[in-house]
Amino acid sequence: MSGDGRGIEREYRRWREASRGRVVVMWTVIGNTVLQLSRPDHIPLRYKLLWLALLAAVAVWGVLTVRRGLTSVGADGVSVRGAFRVRRRAWHDIYDLRVEARPKQGRADARWLTWLYDNDGRRLPLPNVDDWQLPDLRAEIDDLRTVAAAHRGMAWEPRPEVEARILLRAGHRKAQERAITWALLAFFAGLAYLLWEVITGGEPHPFLLLLCAPLAAYALLLPLFRKLASRRAPAHT
Incomplete structure (x- = not known):
């Protein structure tokens, strides 16, 4: 420093x-x-x-x-x-x-x-x-x-409305992390299946397995996880 x-x-x-x-x-x-x-x-x-x-x-x-x-x-x-x-x-x-x-x-x-x-x-x-x-x-x-x-120009004092936003965004970050985890699992599952297809002489589809499937998992699960996080976050009154 x-x-x-x-x-x-x-x-x-x-x-x-x-x-x-x-x-x-x-x-x-x-x-x-x-x-x-x-x-x-x-x-x-x-x-x-x-x-x-x-x-x-x-x-x-x-x-x-x-x-x-x-x-x-x-x-x-x-x-x-x-x-x-x-x-x-x-x-x-x-x-x-x-x-x-x-x-x-x-x-x-x-x-x-x-x-x-x-x-x-x-x-x-x-x-x-x-x-x-x-x-x-x-x-x-x-x-x-x-x-x-x-x-x-102001003291470092807690404000309930900002604290509520912080908690809500923390829940959304957790939801995004969970969605990314599942997308990565879909990616590695697709990669394993792709390698198996290559080794056995099949017809692999890397675009679908390595890109479309993970993106679809992320797009489908993120709204669900965020909705669950929003329900758990305390409401500010």
Whole structure:
């Protein structure tokens, strides 16, 4: 983190690299995938190239996210730079800055992340504002909230209507995660069936199995899961 002490101008950059264990696991998975795809078998080359292209795209996105990730704080608000774009939030649009436990963290380096919530209940992750990059994350956020109070023009007080929006959007995010999970299951099921068709000399339909089926599962299940989430969310009166 660079800045002027308790001043409002601050930049949170990545200064601490990922643990060696995570790097070893990541490269082991990538290397094993490439090795399996390079082995001679009955799978057509075009399918292997497609899978390698997807793997390369994910790897490039991950590297850019890590290297370009930056949170910048100033008198005008907060700016977040990701892999390909920069998002900005003015202080009067920011409802809260919250430190939350990382879900399904496993052996992740960062166990606590910081999220920016706006007045509409949307949240935005703040890159490098976590307990892996900052030794005392909670103290840093408390200090930042104190210094930023003058620029917001209002106190950091809870508002029931915004809290209700936050809970509703959290339910919708959970619904989207569940729909994506089922879409991925449909994708891998289609991939397994596709490979079986190729090996047995059948007529595979990759467009239907790898694209249409997962998209159909996502499109059908997302409204259902969101409806269930909306019913569980507390209504604001």
